[in-house]
Amino acid sequence: MMKIFRTAIHGQPAGPRRPMLAVIIAGFALSIALPYFGLLNKYVIFVLISVGINVILTISLNLVNGFMGEFSVGHAGFMAVGAYGAAVTSVNVIPRWMGAAAFPTAILAGGLAAALVSLFVAIPSFKTRGDYLAIVTLAFAMIVKSALENMDVLGGPRGFMGMQQFTTLPWVFFWMVLSLWAIRNFVYSAYGRGVLSIREDETASELSGVDTRKVKVLTFALSSFFAGVAGGLYAHLLQFINPSMFDVIKSTEMLIMVYLGGVGSIAGSILGASIYTILMEVLRPMGVWRMVLMPAVLILLMIFRPRGIMGLRELRWFVYKAIPHSGAAAKGQNIGNT
Amino acid sequence: MEILRIKALGHDFGGLRALSGFDLALDEREFVGVIGPNGSGKTTLFNLVSGIYRAATGSISFRGRELVGMSPSSIAHLGITRTFQNIRLFKELTVLDNVRVAKYAAVRYSGLEALLHVGRFRTEERRLTEEAMELLTLFGLDDKAEDPAKNLPYGLQRRLEMARALAASPNVLLLDEPGAGMNPAEIGRLIQLLQWTKEHFPIAIVLIEHHMKMVMELCQRIKVLDFGVTISEGTPMQIRQDPKVIEVYLGKKDYAAVAGRTENTGYGHTADNRPHG
Amino acid sequence: MAYFLQQFINVLQTGSTYSLIALGYTMVYGVLSMINFAHGDIFMVGAFLFFLFVSTLKLPFVPSMLAATVLTALLGVATERFAYRPLRGAPKMSAVITALGVGVLLEHLTLAINPYPRHIPAMFEGSGTWSAGGVVISQLKAAIIVFSLLMMALLDFTINKTKLGMAIRAISWDMSVVPLMGVSVNGVIAATFAIGAGLGGIAGVLYSLAYPVINPYMGVMVGWKAFISAVIGGIGNVRGAIVGGYVLGLVETLTIVFLPATYRDVTAFSLLLILLVYRPYGLMGKPKTFKV
Ligand SMILES: Nc1ncnc2c1ncn2[C@@H]1O[C@H](COP(=O)(O)OP(=O)(O)OP(=O)(O)O)[C@@H](O)[C@H]1O
Ligand SMILES: [Mg+2]
Numbered sequence: 001m002m003k004i005f006r007t008a009i010h011g012q013p014a015g016p017r018r019p020m021l022a023v024i025i026a027g028f029a030l031s032i033a034l035p036y037f038g039l040l041n042k043y044v045i046f047v048l049i050s051v052g053i054n055v056i057l058t059i060s061l062n063l064v065n066g067f068m069g070e071f072s073v074g075h076a077g078f079m080a081v082g083a084y085g086a087a088v089t090s091v092n093v094i095p096r097w098m099g100a101a102a103f104p105t106a107i108l109a110g111g112l113a114a115a116l117v118s119l120f121v122a123i124p125s126f127k128t129r130g131d132y133l134a135i136v137t138l139a140f141a142m143i144v145k146s147a148l149e150n151m152d153v154l155g156g157p158r159g160f161m162g163m164q165q166f167t168t169l170p171w172v173f174f175w176m177v178l179s180l181w182a183i184r185n186f187v188y189s190a191y192g193r194g195v196l197s198i199r200e201d202e203t204a205s206e207l208s209g210v211d212t213r214k215v216k217v218l219t220f221a222l223s224s225f226f227a228g229v230a231g232g233l234y235a236h237l238l239q240f241i242n243p244s245m246f247d248v249i250k251s252t253e254m255l256i257m258v259y260l261g262g263v264g265s266i267a268g269s270i271l272g273a274s275i276y277t278i279l280m281e282v283l284r285p286m287g288v289w290r291m292v293l294m295p296a297v298l299i300l301l302m303i304f305r306p307r308g309i310m311g312l313r314e315l316r317w318f319v320y321k322a323i324p325h326s327g328a329a330a331k332g333q334n335i336g337n338t
Numbered sequence: 339m340e341i342l343r344i345k346a347l348g349h350d351f352g353g354l355r356a357l358s359g360f361d362l363a364l365d366e367r368e369f370v371g372v373i374g375p376n377g378s379g380k381t382t383l384f385n386l387v388s389g390i391y392r393a394a395t396g397s398i399s400f401r402g403r404e405l406v407g408m409s410p411s412s413i414a415h416l417g418i419t420r421t422f423q424n425i426r427l428f429k430e431l432t433v434l435d436n437v438r439v440a441k442y443a444a445v446r447y448s449g450l451e452a453l454l455h456v457g458r459f460r461t462e463e464r465r466l467t468e469e470a471m472e473l474l475t476l477f478g479l480d481d482k483a484e485d486p487a488k489n490l491p492y493g494l495q496r497r498l499e500m501a502r503a504l505a506a507s508p509n510v511l512l513l514d515e516p517g518a519g520m521n522p523a524e525i526g527r528l529i530q531l532l533q534w535t536k537e538h539f540p541i542a543i544v545l546i547e548h549h550m551k552m553v554m555e556l557c558q559r560i561k562v563l564d565f566g567v568t569i570s571e572g573t574p575m576q577i578r579q580d581p582k583v584i585e586v587y588l589g590k591k592d593y594a595a596v597a598g599r600t601e602n603t604g605y606g607h608t609a610d611n612r613p614h615g
Numbered sequence: 616m617a618y619f620l621q622q623f624i625n626v627l628q629t630g631s632t633y634s635l636i637a638l639g640y641t642m643v644y645g646v647l648s649m650i651n652f653a654h655g656d657i658f659m660v661g662a663f664l665f666f667l668f669v670s671t672l673k674l675p676f677v678p679s680m681l682a683a684t685v686l687t688a689l690l691g692v693a694t695e696r697f698a699y700r701p702l703r704g705a706p707k708m709s710a711v712i713t714a715l716g717v718g719v720l721l722e723h724l725t726l727a728i729n730p731y732p733r734h735i736p737a738m739f740e741g742s743g744t745w746s747a748g749g750v751v752i753s754q755l756k757a758a759i760i761v762f763s764l765l766m767m768a769l770l771d772f773t774i775n776k777t778k779l780g781m782a783i784r785a786i787s788w789d790m791s792v793v794p795l796m797g798v799s800v801n802g803v804i805a806a807t808f809a810i811g812a813g814l815g816g817i818a819g820v821l822y823s824l825a826y827p828v829i830n831p832y833m834g835v836m837v838g839w840k841a842f843i844s845a846v847i848g849g850i851g852n853v854r855g856a857i858v859g860g861y862v863l864g865l866v867e868t869l870t871i872v873f874l875p876a877t878y879r880d881v882t883a884f885s886l887l888l889i890l891l892v893y894r895p896y897g898l899m900g901k902p903k904t905f906k907v
Contacts, residue, residue, distance in 0.1 A: 189452035200428035
């Protein structure tokens with residue numbers, strides 16, 4: 001137990017990383033095999049796909065809120081841009097005969113569109129912090145929603161359809177692993193240390209030479225990219241999207257998953273998204289009262305465990321260490337050690 | 339020889355003149371002290387030089403480059419770093435990461451290489467980490483490298499802040515009351531540490547301190563501020579005898595310090611600065 | 616000319632709603648430096664409570680309105696006591712997210728109890744309209760505008776001339792001085808929430824008289840508009856909030872006059888974004904400096 005979890009961003013020798021690779025390969029194989037041999041019914045597959053999409057959303061939001069300590073509460077806006085971007089690409093831009101080969105292109109387009117739009121939030125974040133930035137992000141999400149409702153080419157409030165159901169379990173697994181891997185790599189790099197230092201003390205970070213503007217732009221872009229990817233996957237799962245799917249309630253769900261699993265933790269993101277998605281499915285018989293439970297959980301979390309289950313701790317497998325075995329550091333003159 | 343030139347620097351906060359007409363020509367590897375009663379504008383001076391506030395009047399040039407208007411991070415890149423009066427470490431990060439953060443500008447890999455952990459990433463990270471560990475070893479913090487910074491005792495936190503400020507390989511180091519909240523024995527060790535730092539690194543140091551013993555022993559030159567105005571400057575000996583300085587400190591706790599009893603003074607005054615917890 | 620006068624009356628009407636609700640945002644921000652994102656939903660609950668008394672319990676208008684106002688005020692106090700007070704020392708982030716959660720909770724609770732939109736019965740069918748020179752104003756509209764203005768005047772008086780108002784202003788200035796005045800901080804904060812939520816409840820009742828179909832999500836957009844009004848006036852500034860509501864009403868009406876009506880929300884939110892980035896202290900506030 002003691003050895004499994006580490007305080008984030010450092011750790012003992014990270015241990016062999018091959019088990020991680022084995023888990024990924026096994027997971028990918030299972031994601032193909034289980035549906036193929038009919039070992040899972042349609043409903044279970046749907047739930048697993050939802051878990052995957054939610055993991056992507058959670059790690060994406062966690063990067064901004066948990067790792068960087070900024071304050072995005074309108075993440076559904078980026079998801080919406082990604083969903084519409086991917087949907088339009090696959091329906092109107094890519095010719096149909098390309099079939100499933102068009103799918104990754106469409107998802108990529110959705111992600112890039114979201115990353116581009118993230119500048120609208122990144123730039124205000126240079127000047128505003130805290131609750132003001134929260135309003136900026138919420139207002140941004142509102143603008144995206146209102147703008148989509150005003151665009152007749154995209155179906156306006158009625159929504160947009162015509163996408164094929166490209167989103168399958170293996171694809172979701174692939175994008176989920178990609179998002180976790182990329183964000184983990186980013187966090188364990190000089191940029192990632194910049195991200196963490198902004199959370200800890202932005203002024204001290206600036207004064208230590210961190211180009212906080214660049215770090216913020218990169219972080220918002222990366223985070224939004226994957227929120228957009230999740231939106232694209234979602235659009236090609238339901239084959240129908242409309243602006244009100246991406247409202248404050250969607251953003252609230254993402255917040256719950258982040259603060260349930262744990263801020264500033266990759267393992268926590270996986271945990272939070274999985275627990276929440278499955279719990280909501282199990283509670284489906286509760287009907288509309290399930291929707292009452294959801295915000296109640298968020299309030300209780302904030303009061304009693306604001307950092308979540310894994311807050312600021314990390315699973316050893318995810319930790320990257322530049323020097324695998326401590327003691328490799330140069331021995332130098334040591335003074336003042338009295 | 340001259341590295342930093344400050345001319346007629348001034349700043350105010352809504353009518354309050356916090357600093358005015360401040361001049362300083364700092365030579366390379368020089369050690370200058372800035373003293374003055376509470377609220378006399380010392381920290382404001384550092385905030386202006388490091389770019390937190392944009393100076394209202396005057397100029398700051400570093401090797402001929404004007405700093406007023408530059409962002410704090412570019413000023414740090416150029417080679418001016420600092421510590422804070424009330425310690426500002428990255429509390430939840432490890433001791434090692436506190437130092438590695440400050441090496442941000444020294445990194446030679448791209449965002450894409452960072453995202454994929456390929457190319458120059460691994461060798462660069464190894465180099466940075468080794469350099470950071472070396473610095474920590476010098477400051478006697480290497481065995482704490484993996485601890486969160488918030489777990490360090492107070493004295494070591496101050497030391498880590500200095501290590502972090504040195505990690506970016508600056509040419510000018512600004513120290514804001516590094517001795518705040520320390521007892522005379524700790525002050526003695528801090529003096530040694532600063533002396534050693536100055537010999538070991540090619541830097542000029544500007545030191546703000548209330549502990550007269552430190553300023554008198556370490557600094558070649560001292561500037562005295564009162565209500566934002568420079569009321570005296572000179573060698574420690576000259577400052578000690580300047581009636582204007584004595585008058586400013588008259589009736590204040592530091593009076594004895596300036597007037598000559600340099601041994602065990604100051605900490606009664608600054609003990610209040612020690613943060614709780 | 617008549618057209619513009621007619622539009623002017625519309626500005627007064629929407630502006631009154633925004634101002635009444637904006638006061639709740641601004642007062643809470645004043646005492647706790649916290650944005651109470653649930654406030655728009657308090658307004659919605661006010662309308663539903665009014666429906667409960669007037670339609671389900673068949674009470675007359677005045678007692679229904681009074682009861683709805685008092686109960687929303689109590690709801691405001693309860694959210695503060697149980698959701699926000701435990702977080703008073705916690706990071707800002709926790710408080711903002713909790714407020715969002717309280718808002719969604721109120722929406723979904725109301726939804727669970729009222730799965731379908733409700734209709735407020737028409738109560739002033741006998742009331743007529745006045746018209747002069749082509750401008751028509753219903754007596755109901757006029758009454759709503761006048762009553763809102765009266766409430767705001769009353770609040771302004773309370774804030775500036777009473778002991779409670781002085782305590783509220785003192786807390787906004789510095790929370791630590793209030794105990795010296797022999798007043799309990801928690802009491803004053805509770806009173807602030809009660810007043811803010813009560814005004815929100817009144818706004819809910821008035822709004823539902825003008826737009827009788829009510830649903831659990833009606834507070835989201837109106838709440839946002841009110842919040843934008845508070846930001847326009849400088850959040851924390853009581854008179855600013857009143858002015859801000861009418862300014863936003865004007866901006867929205869102008870948008871509708873010159874652009875398709877659907878652009879109303881986009882305009883309001885864009886205005887908010889621009890204000891937050893370039894003038895976060897609002898049109899009437901003053902910038903604050905930070906200390907290192
Ligand atoms: N951000 C600010 N806003 C308003 N006033 C400020 C600000 N920063 C400093 N001041 C004021 O400017 C004056 C100088 O402050 P400064 O912090 O530079 O003093 P100091 O010499 O460092 O004092 P100390 O010895 O207590 O650290 C003080 O009156 C202080 O209150
Ligand atoms: Mg100071």
